[in-house]
Amino acid sequence: MSINLPVNGKNHVVPELIRIGVLTVRPATFLAPIADITDGPFRRIVRTFGGVGAVFTEMISSDAYTRNCERTLHMANFSESEHPVFFQIVGKEPERMANAAEMAEAAGADALDINMGCPSSTITRHGSGSALLKDLKLAESIISAVRKRISIPLTIKIRSGWDSRSLVFSDFGKMAEDNGVNAIFFHGRTRKEMFRDTVHYEQIALLKSQLSIPVIGNGDITDRETLNRMLKTGCDGIMIARAAIKKPWIFAELLSNLQVSPGSLFPIMEKQFMEITDIYPEKLALHKMKTVAGWYSRSIPGGKQLRVRLSHIHTIDDMMQLIEDFKGSIS
Numbered sequence: 001m002s003i004n005l006p007v008n009g010k011n012h013v014v015p016e017l018i019r020i021g022v023l024t025v026r027p028a029t030f031l032a033p034i035a036d037i038t039d040g041p042f043r044r045i046v047r048t049f050g051g052v053g054a055v056f057t058e059m060i061s062s063d064a065y066t067r068n069c070e071r072t073l074h075m076a077n078f079s080e081s082e083h084p085v086f087f088q089i090v091g092k093e094p095e096r097m098a099n100a101a102e103m104a105e106a107a108g109a110d111a112l113d114i115n116m117g118c119p120s121s122t123i124t125r126h127g128s129g130s131a132l133l134k135d136l137k138l139a140e141s142i143i144s145a146v147r148k149r150i151s152i153p154l155t156i157k158i159r160s161g162w163d164s165r166s167l168v169f170s171d172f173g174k175m176a177e178d179n180g181v182n183a184i185f186f187h188g189r190t191r192k193e194m195f196r197d198t199v200h201y202e203q204i205a206l207l208k209s210q211l212s213i214p215v216i217g218n219g220d221i222t223d224r225e226t227l228n229r230m231l232k233t234g235c236d237g238i239m240i241a242r243a244a245i246k247k248p249w250i251f252a253e254l255l256s257n258l259q260v261s262p263g264s265l266f267p268i269m270e271k272q273f274m275e276i277t278d279i280y281p282e283k284l285a286l287h288k289m290k291t292v293a294g295w296y297s298r299s300i301p302g303g304k305q306l307r308v309r310l311s312h313i314h315t316i317d318d319m320m321q322l323i324e325d326f327k328g329s330i331s
């Protein structure tokens with residue numbers, strides 16, 4: 001059975017389930033890894049609305065994680081209510097990545113994902129994230145080292161290449177499949193494209209046609225129209241990032257037509273911020289709250305004003321007061 005989405009007279013369906021190695025995810029929808037956002041409090045909010053099959057951690061530095069860096073251990077935490085959880089690691093040293101993967105499995109992750117797509121120069125200048133797309137051999141060494149050390153499903157998340165002259169997604173897909181990777185999350189843009197223009201649906205369709213492991217399509221899904229365009233590629237599942245930060249209920253909206261008013265973001269923020277305060281040291285908590293509020297403000301009428309005021313917030317109390325002030329003005 002599948003979930004029908006009639007868009008422009010054509011029906012494309014979100015698969016009811018996807019099998020990734022031994023793991024079954026229902027439905028085939030994924031909350032993407034988003035640095036600074038997809039921590040426990042945020043993932044639990046997305047889960048509360050429903051419609052999401054599995055959630056990703058934000059990218060976890062294999063270096064910091066294996067050195068037991070306190071901040072990273074906070075970021076790497078997840079709770080019972082979030083499963084299945086895909087634990088994403090980033091780095092470039094095969095043995096260190098394998099150590100991190102082993103720790104993630106021991107911590108209870110349901111699957112391990114390797115970040116081979118992050119375009120941020122803070123990551124790529126160390127040769128990690130999408131910089132790995134320039135080094136198939138190193139990427140293979142990482143995958144093979146990790147594969148040997150974990151028994152949970154292994155996935156990779158890629159872009160299509162470093163730039164349009166080096167589209168390597170097919171080579172990476174084949175190499176990954178040959179080395180025991182169980183699924184590929186594919187954001188159909190090059191590193192150079194960052195978030196510009198539209199995602200290349202034809203690349204996602206091509207990769208899907210070339211592999212026997214599942215391919216999950218990612219990029220630009222914000223509504224039924226864009227969801228439909230992604231499903232048309234024939235992908236086995238879909239992943240959403242930015243739309244989920246603006247609307248944590250996006251999966252439920254797309255799958256069961258849940259309608260939520262922008263004003264509902266305030267109680268969501270209050271709940272999320274209380275959890276953030278409980279979990280993180282004050283400085284990190286405030287940083288997280290400001291990041292989250294900045295994204296949510298894009299869905300709130302008058303959100304620009306909220307963003308302006310955010311730049312003057314220096315304490316958690318001020319932050320909570322700001323939310324309180326705005327809450328009354330929007331329904």
Ligand SMILES: Cc1cc2nc3c(=O)[nH]c(=O)nc-3n(C[C@H](O)[C@H](O)[C@H](O)COP(=O)(O)O)c2cc1C
Pocket residue numbers: 032033034035058059088115116117118157187218219220221239240241242243
């Ligand atoms: C603020 C931000 C942080 C991100 N952090 C990560 C990350 O930690 N790991 C990763 O693989 N991708 C990361 N991404 C990329 C997303 O997971 C996703 O591939 C991309 O945003 C395209 O999906 P979308 O169009 O649904 O946003 C990030 C994207 C954004 C906007």
